[in-house]
Amino acid sequence: MEKFLAQWMPVDASEHGPYLDRLSANVHWLMLLLFVGWGLYFVYALWRFNAKRNPRADYHGVRSHFSSYTEAGVAVIEVILLVGFSIPMWYRWTHVPPPSSNPLEMRIVAEQFAWNVQYPGPDGVFGKRDVKLVTSSNPLGLDLKDPNAKDDIVTLNDLHLEVNRPVIIHVTSKDVIHSFKLPVMRVETDAIPGMEIAIHFTPVMTNETKEERDKWEIACAQLCGLGHYRMRGQMFVHTKEHFKQWLAAAPPAQTSIGGS
Amino acid sequence: MDAHASAGHAELEIPYNVHPRPDTGLYNGKLGVWLFLASEVMLFGALFSSLILLRTGAESWPRGYEFLNVKLATFNTFILILSSVTVVMAWSHLRLGDLKKGRIYISATVLCALIFLTAKAFEYSHEFQEGRFPKTNNFLAIYFTMTGLHGLHILGGVIVFLYFLGPGAKMWAKEPERYTNRIEIVGLYWHFVDLVWIFLFPILYLM
């Protein structure tokens, strides 16, 4: 079933992804079982009890408790899926990895209709933001007087990650609700103004060499206005060295914003 | 509209319009108003929940007693409680067959309601003069929304009472029991509106 569904699903490039896909496959097994089971019964019953074949109905019909067993069966399977898979996975999904795992942290600030990415830079601390400072060249309103802000790296629609290193992304929005979605990572969360939601995952594949490079993208899943359909960002998962190179080459906010 | 319906054509006989159905113990209108009040509970319940959510999420929350007119509101609370009493009196006199006293008490209820609304209007205009508008902050936003909605409920009650004082009272001649029932129903609604205020007053003015 996993393979069957994978036929349509994008590649699965994160550590937790296969678990989600596994769960999805299990649920689809249950669905298929019920659908085929009842479907065969349905077709047979329609044929067998056609008025021509069965001119007089039987008042009582089925006397067994077969259906109670199937209903109980469905309930049991649902409990297993719920307790065995979904809830534990959610627990993992919402518990951010400890600093000891050296996670890569960043902040995503959505706006109509783009994704601003803010890396804390070498000091590992996000710079202050202030809405009053927002300009077209400083879309985040980064306060360059704050020393923590100067070394931050700000990009637009351009997300760079390192393979096999946990990522923590703080997702928020400047204006309306968007939804930050990385289909290949099986990651999605709403970007809600006034709230910062932390999500995390670990990419386990790079897209450096793959021709698929541009299929790895950031999608917006929540209606956010007329440009919703084209609110697209790029995602790159680098090897360790390449990520370092990229980081070294990326201009700090000091020059990218302050320069203008 | 009722007036024309009688001639020539038999009105539909809806059972249990006036007398209770034995197995439920209720006449239609009474069950209806209970259901309507259930939906009102959900309406105000949603607003109260919103208030709680906004308040717990807020960094700072203005205290109503610091600038709202608590004295006037306390007075208003008593007025409304009084009106709840008068409406019960109206109903019990009607049950005894005394339309005249019934009317007097209905009028007293209306009077209370009008006093309440006047006091409220006074409060509102004072807030506006002081530059406090719904958009000033979320406390005032919810204050004006909830008291405004409550005021509309009072106004609605006034209109219904006035109707039963005026054209609606014709029903008394033919169907006194039905008329009495109607006052009972409006009375139930009126108690509910009072009750909402009893919640609103401490939450907005005192806490």
Added chain:
Amino acid sequence: MALRRQIRVGSQWMYADEAHKALREALRVMEDEKAAEGHGGHHQSFIRRYVFSTDHKWIGIQYGFTALLFLLLGFCLMILMRLQLGWPGQAFSIMKVLGESRAPGGVLLPEAYNQLGAMHGTIMIFLGIVPLAVGAFGNYLVPLQIGAPDMAFPKLNMASYWCYFPGGLIMLASFLAPGGTAQSGWTSYPPLSVIASQGQTWWLIGMVFLITSSLLGSVNFIVTIIQLRAKGLTYMRFPFFVHAQFVTSFLLLLAFPPLEAAAVLQLMDRIAGTSFFLPSGLVVSGQALANAGGGNPLLWQHLFWFLAHPEVYVLILPAMGIVAEIIANNTRKPLWGYKSMVFATVFLGFMSFVVWAHHMFLTGMGTTISAFFQTTTMIISIPSVIILSSLFISLWGGSIRFNTPMLFALAFLPMFGIGGLTGLPLGLAASDIHLHDTYYVIGHFHYVVAPGTIFAMFAGIYYWFPKATGRKLNDFWGKVHFWVSFVCINGIFFPMFAQGLAGVSRRLYDGGMQYAHAKEIASQTNPFMSICAIGLLAAQVPFILNFFYNAIAAAMGRRDEGLGSNPWQATTMEWTATTSPPLAHGNFEVLPMVYRGPYEYSVPGETAEYIPQNMPLAEPAPRGGSLLPATAVAMREN
């Protein structure tokens, strides 16, 4: 006690003494009418009779007619959207109906696409299905099925329609608002909806009217069902449809007010400049917003989904009720597991108030809360499984007639099955991560509402059309309607699951062509789906013609000769205690009495193939409740 004799009057069985009373009453009414005509035709004026009518049957017809027109409109908006989705950016001359500002040169603009989407959702749900399922079917049938002379509050009933109608007009008028109509989805999430153009205000006002209408209606239904049910009609003798309407009314009564509150708050945000849903520090198009801030956008979502989840059961329960009636009738046997179906329905109603946040798993929800809502969501799937299983098992041992209503009712089962089953991966938060807000969700709920509810509505129309008009819809064209619709509708919605698995987001103006991960599947499937949508539209033509031809003929007084008042040989009271179409006033000659369960078909030991609910038991009633032989023989000839 002396044996009371029973005689047959028309299609109804009554005691002789009651019949005598009825006859006297009938004579009196006829005298009255004659007298009235003598006085220069003092009948109800046209307006009171056809516009501001208080007769539940006519109000039901008003509702039905209006709702069908809105459904058609919602569908037409969708056809424009499907054209754009199938062939993004192409010019279509039909698009020009939207005007130069929305579709310059026949090319739809993104903002116009969003307007169509929001209005398609709103119209279909609030102006189409709910008024049709509850306002029309409920209004027309519930009083007849429970043996009541009318709704408990006829004037309130009229008021309910006359809140619905202007609500609909306001929604339509919003297309003319500057900046166009609402464009933030049917869910109207703030802040987007708060900063949207004026059409959103109209949408909110329209919603307030629609909510009021539903509230008035639901109070009326509940009182009617509790108070006006006929003597002997205990709860466990209700036709299943009545139970479905009963629970639906409670959902409407209790779930709509929070949305009303939410609508008021959003109106305040839009008009009075408050910030209920606006957090501090918003920057819109580079400008800091002047609002005070401090609000919470999620507050709206909670209030909205607290309504909207029960609302989806409002869309499905009446449909299940209709399907159950038609299946019992056309299998010629009682519903299997009737009692468990009833309890499942009530349980479903309760549970539907505690699952709402499964629409909000991805709004930063913690483990405990998500565990709660996942669990309730899994629990709520069980009563649906019970109802569906019972309907499936009801087929066993039946003597199934495949007429048009039955075809639609049967198709409902697997279609709802697909829709319901695809709700499961959405209900588990972990598998919802990848599927949330994709076409998988669109596929899920359309399977429930389109080949589900809409098919049930069609089934109901074909089934009860003779009740309302005295004419049957043409069966051949009905079958054409069914088969073409069935094929096309699956062609539209099934590929959506593949799109959803591929991660294609919903509400995309170009169906995903901007996104590399979506482009391939979108370009492969969208044109095909759109062609199917056009096919579906074409399939409605025979229905619409069939409907109007027969409706007009009926209005001109042409009845189907020989149809009788019980063309489907049914047992429930709308068919057996009164004529088709029913009497104008008061529904019945005398208020009927109920003696038995709703589906007494093929009762063992009886010669009669079916026994109406209002057929008296032989007296003194033997334990099994068998009829006098002479009565039974008389029944057969009908």
